[in-house]
Amino acid sequence: MNVKQVLEQFQSRGIETCFHGRHISPQMVSGLDGSNWGLADYEARGGYAALRQILGRDGGAGMTPEAVIAHVKESALRGRGGAGFPTGLKWSFMPRQFPGQKYLVCNSDEGEPGTCKDRELLMHNPHLVIEGMAIAAYAMGTSVGYNYIHGEIFQVYERFEAALDQARAAGYLGERILGTDFSFQLHAHHGFGAYICGEETALLESLEGKKGQPRFKPPFPASFGLYGKPTTINNTETFAAVPWLIRNGGKAYLDCGRPNNGGTKIFSVSGDVERPGNYEVPMCTTFCTLLELAGGVRKGRKLKAVIPGGSSSPALPADLILSCTMDYDSISKAGSMLGSGAVIVLDDSRCMVKALKRLSYFYMHESCGQCTPCREGTGWLWRIVDRIERGQGRPEDLALLDNVAENIMGRTICALGDAAAMPVRGMIKHFRHEFEHYIEHKTGMVSASV
Amino acid sequence: MRDETPPAKPMAFGEPTLARFAREVAKYPSDQKQSAVMACLSIVQQEQGWLSPEAEQGVADILGMPVMAVHEVTTFYNMYNQQPLGRFKLNVCTNLPCALRDGEQALQHLERRLGIQKGQTTEDGLFTLQQSECLGACADSPVLLVNDRHMCSFMSSDKLDQLIDGLRAAAKEEA
Numbered sequence: 001m002n003v004k005q006v007l008e009q010f011q012s013r014g015i016e017t018c019f020h021g022r023h024i025s026p027q028m029v030s031g032l033d034g035s036n037w038g039l040a041d042y043e044a045r046g047g048y049a050a051l052r053q054i055l056g057r058d059g060g061a062g063m064t065p066e067a068v069i070a071h072v073k074e075s076a077l078r079g080r081g082g083a084g085f086p087t088g089l090k091w092s093f094m095p096r097q098f099p100g101q102k103y104l105v106c107n108s109d110e111g112e113p114g115t116c117k118d119r120e121l122l123m124h125n126p127h128l129v130i131e132g133m134a135i136a137a138y139a140m141g142t143s144v145g146y147n148y149i150h151g152e153i154f155q156v157y158e159r160f161e162a163a164l165d166q167a168r169a170a171g172y173l174g175e176r177i178l179g180t181d182f183s184f185q186l187h188a189h190h191g192f193g194a195y196i197c198g199e200e201t202a203l204l205e206s207l208e209g210k211k212g213q214p215r216f217k218p219p220f221p222a223s224f225g226l227y228g229k230p231t232t233i234n235n236t237e238t239f240a241a242v243p244w245l246i247r248n249g250g251k252a253y254l255d256c257g258r259p260n261n262g263g264t265k266i267f268s269v270s271g272d273v274e275r276p277g278n279y280e281v282p283m284c285t286t287f288c289t290l291l292e293l294a295g296g297v298r299k300g301r302k303l304k305a306v307i308p309g310g311s312s313s314p315a316l317p318a319d320l321i322l323s324c325t326m327d328y329d330s331i332s333k334a335g336s337m338l339g340s341g342a343v344i345v346l347d348d349s350r351c352m353v354k355a356l357k358r359l360s361y362f363y364m365h366e367s368c369g370q371c372t373p374c375r376e377g378t379g380w381l382w383r384i385v386d387r388i389e390r391g392q393g394r395p396e397d398l399a400l401l402d403n404v405a406e407n408i409m410g411r412t413i414c415a416l417g418d419a420a421a422m423p424v425r426g427m428i429k430h431f432r433h434e435f436e437h438y439i440e441h442k443t444g445m446v447s448a449s450v
Numbered sequence: 451m452r453d454e455t456p457p458a459k460p461m462a463f464g465e466p467t468l469a470r471f472a473r474e475v476a477k478y479p480s481d482q483k484q485s486a487v488m489a490c491l492s493i494v495q496q497e498q499g500w501l502s503p504e505a506e507q508g509v510a511d512i513l514g515m516p517v518m519a520v521h522e523v524t525t526f527y528n529m530y531n532q533q534p535l536g537r538f539k540l541n542v543c544t545n546l547p548c549a550l551r552d553g554e555q556a557l558q559h560l561e562r563r564l565g566i567q568k569g570q571t572t573e574d575g576l577f578t579l580q581q582s583e584c585l586g587a588c589a590d591s592p593v594l595l596v597n598d599r600h601m602c603s604f605m606s607s608d609k610l611d612q613l614i615d616g617l618r619a620a621a622k623e624e625a
Binding site: 001002003005006007009010011012016017101110111112113114115116118119146150151152153154155187188189190191192193194195206207208209210211212227268269270271272276277278307311342344345346350355358359362365366368449450 | 617
């Protein structure tokens with residue numbers, strides 16, 4: 001075997017994580033098997049019908065850009081990358097009459113620990129994202145777009161490029177799409193290892209060929225984005241939700257979830273569960289149902305804590321998360337964030353001090369260094385948690401951690417500082433006794449490696 | 451303090467490499483060639499294993515940007531190799547979701563198996579082992595990345611051994 005053949009043996013097939021048949025009313029991953037990612041199969045699943053519909057190429061009258069945005073607003077689709085901003089509202093911020101070039105950008109720089117959904121969407125259903133972007137470009141009058149893909153998933157980048165070639169050849173991308181006046185050029189761009197580029201303005205800097213250091217906002221990308229031009233940036237899964245929403249109407253999408261939390265959402269469940277993987281379920285599905293889909297807590301152990309929306313969201317103890325539904329409002333009410341929908345499960349054998357130490361190391365490593373509170377503060381956080389974990393903690397360290405976190409939050413250009421501080425505060429709030437025990441006894445309450 | 455390092459002589463790239471660069475440059479507006487710098491650097495790294503000052507200068511000249519702006523990119527992003535490494539760079543994720551599913555054990559297994567510590571290269575120059583941050587494949591844990599472009603999923607100790615044996619055999623065949 002040559003090197004390529006050796007490596008192919010270990011490539012993920014998506015069988016365990018995506019094609020397990022344990023989704024509930026899936027829209028985005030429905031009918032996928034790993035081999036049917038191409039254009040013909042996508043069309044057979046109803047693909048590009050929404051694009052034909054809005055362009056009036058399905059025998060109908062077509063839809064105006066305003067009507068497309070109205071559907072997205074009615075659907076209550078909210079940004080799936082983490083912030084949960086209403087997508088229709090974001091689209092309406094784009095200056096329609098702007099005379100120069102405008103850009104559309106897809107944020108596939110999926111690096112928030114726990115999150116692995118966009119990777120499978122792009123690998124197994126790339127045309128869904130392409131169609132969603134083409135619809136968005138039509139709605140906002142944008143003729144050029146880029147999909148910024150996490151550098152570590154290079155095979156996904158190559159798959160997306162192959163899908164772009166198919167879409168261009170079939171006339172779904174490029175000049176005068178399906179014979180109309182609408183033109184849209186779409187390209188793939190890859191990162192190369194920088195968590196910060198998931199932040200939208202850092203991503204724009206990176207797309208311009210620079211260090212990925214976030215920009216001050218305002219001005220917001222809608223007025224000053226890529227190359228200084230009006231730009232809209234949405235997450236991969238947000239675009240992937242759009243074709244179904246257009247085909248079935250904003251109301252139908254909203255009805256999949258609950259008011260203010262429309263549609264379905266892909267949750268990446270990782271950590272101490274029997275079947276880690278991606279699960280697409282309607283918004284507002286109970287956490288208990290999601291945990292059940294993922295096979296329950298591993299080895300029949302008891303649930304200790306859940307980080308519900310990627311590593312930046314505060315951990316919730318079992319009793320709180322078990323009464324939550326998986327939507328923006330419920331998780332926020334419980335004191336955390338739905339974020340990217342990355343659900344990291346920890347069982348009762350886990351040490352929260354060690355878990356926090358690993359996360360704090362990550363934020364220190366990935367701070368871009370631009371703002372002093374984050375650059376220095378993330379190092380402080382890690383060093384304090386590290387010394388507690390090495391049995392050298394001091395009684396005043398918990399107050400110090402809280403103080404450092406407090407002094408990072410709200411004092412930086414982007415949200416990475418907050419993202420580093422929030423897990424610290426969440427851990428100390430809900431698992432204070434573990435930290436106190438560690439400081440007093442110089443060892444954890446449990447003897448786990450994490 | 452004056453920097454005594456003389457400027458590097460720009461590397462001359464072959465036609466196939468230049469064609470790959472051109473494909474990337476074509477994605478961006480004609481006055482924004484710099485946008486292709488990340489892709490061009492990763493192409494050079496794939497072909498040569500690392501980014502020498504000469505390579506950075508060569509890319510800078512082609513894209514019409516200062517070499518320092520190229521160097522900023524090389525040093526900012528984690529995956530660019532600023533020095534020659536082993537034939538196979540192995541990046542094992544040990545971030546929290548992976549740590550909960552034997553990511554750390556996978557790294558330790560490779561350390562024992564290869565007889566090196568993380569950050570080191572084996573004496574035969576075949577393997578460089580690195581600890582890595584989130585690769586974005588948390589449900590596949592333990593995961594590792596080989597030479598930036600190949601993700602390996604569900605890497606139990608048995609599979610890690612198969613991988614190492616397989617790569618060793620393939621490298622021997624190549625030589």
